[in-house]
């Protein structure tokens with residue numbers, strides 16, 4: 157069975173839901189401007205694609221789009237990676253190096269996982285946003301940059317500020333144009349349409365004509381998609397590889413069969429989750445949080461160590 161609606165898209169972003177229409181409008185509105193954009197949304201919802209679409213639609217499209225994952229750069233290196241360094245400015249700085257800010261000059265710099273940027277760097281970033289100038293590490297000369305900034309986070313912005321991961325002044329400065337990216341489960345039947353789109357793409361590339369089994373389509377509709385579009389795309393790809401004819405989406409991991417999602421230390425439960433399932437999720441997530449320390453987990457959960465052992469044996 158094929159969904160009868162034609163799938164709409166805006167650049168590389170696909171989806172027909174009202175939530176996606178709103179997103180397309182916001183991208184169109186803000187792309188033309190110089191405004192700093194702050195994207196807030198769960199992992200795998202398409203934040204990087206949105207940032208790219210904004211760049212491609214902007215007058216800066218002929219210059220570079222540079223994406224940086226702030227969470228992946230060691231704290232000790234981040235200043236040099238972003239701003240560059242002068243020769244001999246620290247041990248190992250054998251030559252002059254230009255940073256991402258200079259690479260993105262005239263274009264767009266996408267700072268992903270902005271809340272993972274160390275606090276002292278957040279202060280420097282704020283300063284650049286205010287005055288458009290910075291120093292390379294070890295440099296005395298001020299360098300002017302013309303960069304449009306887009307930042308993203310998969311944490312809740314307010315929580316990130318409250319918990320000290322994001323400076324409030326920086327948040328206000330970044331969120332000139334905030335965009336909340338909806339999770340896939342809030343996009344009507346986009347999951348089904350996207351699944352078909354990803355399958356069509358795989359078929360086109362390999363010259364095959366594989367189709368979803370009826371059962372797979374039911375699963376796509378009913379599943380909660382905690383990993384959002386990324387999870388859907390990967391699941392379709394895996395099922396495509398494994399199938400000879402009818403593409404059957406299994407619920408391949410325990411995680412996908414579970415009624416919950418663990419995101420940034422918060423468990424989300426569907427209304428109607430069985431109590432035994434909720435209890436299992438809470439216990440396993442707490443244990444994971446304390447890196448497998450059963451004594452600590454039992455203490456926090458308010459159960460005896462013996463009860464914890466019994467539960468784990470059951471699971």
Ligand SMILES: Nc1ncnc2c1ncn2[C@@H]1O[C@H](COP(=O)(O)OP(=O)(O)OP(=O)(O)O)[C@@H](O)[C@H]1O
Nearest residue numbers: 168169170198199200201202203204205310385386
């Ligand atoms: N609306 C969409 N249409 C088509 N593909 C999409 C869409 N949204 C996301 N994707 C695909 O899903 C994957 C994840 O998207 P992306 O990396 O932009 O998510 P993200 O929000 O930046 O995730 P993270 O927070 O983990 O960095 C990519 O392969 C991307 O191409």
Ligand SMILES: [Mg+2]
Nearest residue numbers: 203204268308
């Ligand atoms: Mg991303």
